[in-house]
Amino acid sequence: xxxxxxxxxxxxxxxxxxxxxxxxxxxxxxxxxxxxxxxxxxxxxxxxxxxxxxxxxxxxxxxxxxxxxxxxxxxxxxxxxxxxxxxxxxxxxxxxxxxxxxxxxxxxxxxxxxx
Amino acid sequence: xxxxxxxxxxxxxxxxxxxxxxxxxxxxxxxxxxxxxxxxxxxxxxxxxxxxxxxxxxxxxxxxxxxxxxxxxxxxxxxxxxxxxxxxxxxxxxxxxxxxxxxxxxxxxxxx
Numbered sequence: 001x002x003x004x005x006x007x008x009x010x011x012x013x014x015x016x017x018x019x020x021x022x023x024x025x026x027x028x029x030x031x032x033x034x035x036x037x038x039x040x041x042x043x044x045x046x047x048x049x050x051x052x053x054x055x056x057x058x059x060x061x062x063x064x065x066x067x068x069x070x071x072x073x074x075x076x077x078x079x080x081x082x083x084x085x086x087x088x089x090x091x092x093x094x095x096x097x098x099x100x101x102x103x104x105x106x107x108x109x110x111x112x113x114x115x
Numbered sequence: 116x117x118x119x120x121x122x123x124x125x126x127x128x129x130x131x132x133x134x135x136x137x138x139x140x141x142x143x144x145x146x147x148x149x150x151x152x153x154x155x156x157x158x159x160x161x162x163x164x165x166x167x168x169x170x171x172x173x174x175x176x177x178x179x180x181x182x183x184x185x186x187x188x189x190x191x192x193x194x195x196x197x198x199x200x201x202x203x204x205x206x207x208x209x210x211x212x213x214x215x216x217x218x219x220x221x222x223x224x225x226x227x
Contacts, residue, residue, distance in 0.1 A: 004158070031213065042204070043217040050213065091158055103149045104215060106158035
């Protein structure tokens with residue numbers, strides 16, 4: 001079946017511009033995560049959605065970052081007024097459940113380059 | 116996705132040999148562990164998982180070993196192939212949490 005789909009796969013933007021990254025999770029997966037992967041770093045947690053519950057936004061690095069998940073499915077991560085330090089790969093993952101029961105399924109990410 | 120970093124520990128293995136990749140996990144309360152493979156330009160791909168009530172689990176050409184006493188996890192790949200070249204990292208989580216903790220990874224290079 002279809003896996004987690006992310007778009008665009010690559011995004012080059014100028015400093016100060018806003019960007020939107022999209023994630024289409026696996027159908028039926030209630031949990032959705034955004035991570036950031038930078039050179040030399042492990043996966044950095046950004047935000048977590050579970051069903052209709054309030055999201056855990058504790059990992060968002062600044063108020064320039066926001067995310068939403070419409071209808072419990074597609075999610076969009078928005079970065080406003082991008083900075084060069086925002087350059088990274090942004091990964092989305094989904095899971096059918098949480099609580100240490102199942103692995104996360106990742107998309108191929110969006111590589112963001114801020115010039 | 117991209118391979119994690121330029122300064123990852125690297126394991127070079129001759130094609131056909133067995134590979135062992137190690138991971139020290141951080142939380143003694145973690146009870147579910149996962150190994151991922153990440154090829155260049157792709158997202159992490161699930162390989163195998165293990166729960167804390169087990170100390171060994173086997174898949175196709177892969178075996179995961181768990182030592183809870185020293186909080187150590189290892190991934191063994193039998194008869195390593197060129198297609199196994201990638202970054203491998205472990206993840207841990209626990210019952211009652213939705214947070215996963217990821218290791219920084221080991222780069223596996225398979226020599227022909």
